[in-house]
Amino acid sequence: MRSVELFAGGGGLALGTHLAGFTTEIVAEWDRWACDTLRENQEAGHPLVQGLDVREGDVREVDWSAVPEGVALVSGGPPCQPFSGGGKGRAADDPRDMFPATAEVIRTLRPRAFIVENVRGLTRSAFSDYYTYIQLRLAHPELVSREGETWAEHLARLQAEHTSVRSDLQYNVIPTLVNAANYGVPQQRWRVFLVGFRSDVDAEWSFPEPTHSAHALRRVQASGEYWERHKVRVKDRLHVEPLSKRLAEQPDAELRPWRTVRDAISDLPEPTVNGSRRFLNHVLQPGARSYPGHTGSYIDAPAKALKAGVHGVPGGENMLRNPDGSVRYFTVREAARLQTFPDRYRLHGPWGEAMRQLGNAVPVMLAQIVASSVHEHLALADLRANAAARRTLEAAAAADEQASA
Structure with a gap:
């Protein structure tokens, strides 16, 4: 199509x-x-x-x-x-x-x-x-x-x-x-x-x-499954109250857990200013700092919405926040992962322009x-239309046959 x-x-x-x-x-x-x-x-x-x-x-x-x-x-x-x-x-x-x-x-x-x-x-x-x-x-x-x-x-x-x-x-x-x-x-x-x-x-x-829910994420974090899968030390784990059996069996129990920043980027190497030979656009951008209203995205939750930046270079929420409270900017490749772009897809331009493209993207x-x-649904509509057309032709043919008889 x-x-x-x-x-x-x-x-x-x-x-x-x-x-x-x-x-x-x-x-x-x-x-x-x-x-x-x-x-x-x-x-x-x-x-x-x-x-x-x-x-x-x-x-x-x-x-x-x-x-x-x-x-x-x-x-x-x-x-x-x-x-x-x-x-x-x-x-x-x-x-x-x-x-x-x-x-x-x-x-x-x-x-x-x-x-x-x-x-x-x-x-x-x-x-x-x-x-x-x-x-x-x-x-x-x-x-x-x-x-x-x-x-x-x-x-x-x-x-x-x-x-x-x-x-x-x-x-x-x-x-x-x-x-x-x-x-x-x-x-x-x-x-x-x-x-x-x-x-x-x-x-x-x-x-x-x-297909995914916050409740399901809370469930796998409360059970320890999430932390064990990522091999996160106990002292670095977000405290999550255990879920009661009733809450654990809520109607959305069939939904998958929200995907977190850690889920998205855990296989990427720690970024350096020299970049990565294996991953495109994976270069450390220095200068990130936390201030009121701009605290970054906690690594063990879905990221906050990436922003394109209304005035100047985007920053603010386009940061990763670690369990110890430290922050750094997402690399372009990490931001692309959060926007589910393929790893082979290169974002052109300096960090600010590449992040602007990602912040504006679907x-x-x-x-x-x-x-x-x-x-x-377009394909199904075609099938219904074709079936209706066939029925019309068959009815017309049958009517002609009956008339000629």
Whole structure:
């Protein structure tokens, strides 16, 4: 199934959709460091980015009308700064708001489905009206704003149109707020997914169920299984109260434990300023320090959400905190592990730029889980449509045979 990607960044969502079975043809991204990452991995022969047509620049400048018909998926993560808690929260008044541009690409390509990802801040009460507007704008991409029309006026018109019977291009949009840690990503990363299926696609889709839980992690730490597996000394173990039998047998007992920072990076050597011959991007970045509000990520829990940095070089929470309280910056390779990027995938640029790409990325594993589910339901919809077509043909043939008899 063919796909295109908007606001591709360093490639997290694109890698996940490729692993899910989509063939990404075009990726659009304005940041040159991120584009260089994609190109460098292409040149190195990484299989997940072969065949990509990397378009560096504004997605609004790409001639999407030249893309052949039949695109199954449009995916992308519009810039999150307009809605991020670390930004100014200007939403529609922020020139970086690219949701209208996303809807325009969907209008042009008419994909069978789309996957749009953004920060949890989008669901804040202050943005409630605009969040509704975004969903309706994606649901009705052909109902574009009129000249001089504000987004609030456009929202009112979309609401009226949404409740009427129309024949325009429409999508059934399912918004879901998820924590990446609940899907096996070693990071507590809350994100909003807006997944849409074209109205003529009988998808019967719902967001994938969580596979991991905090309770399960507590259970294996309380039993000692976690510490013994990692050979952690008793004095370095986080104190966890033993779970009662009732708590140990809670309904989520079948879920796997949240993955921790230690789970993700335990096989990596301790980083040095000279780097590692075996692992790409595994170089110590000196200068980390802990201060109020920026204490790093404890090694025996999922990492806090990696950040891209609104002002200057990202740092702050992009640190590892050891049991003794000492901190150091994550190497780029460690951060890539926390974002579930493959070890063979190189992040281009100096530490700050590479970390910015990772801080803006969708975890590859989470992208794959969501895209695999979309791919599966598109395939099932095809099977249902083909079966219905066969039944129609068989009924017509039977009717002709009966008439001729």
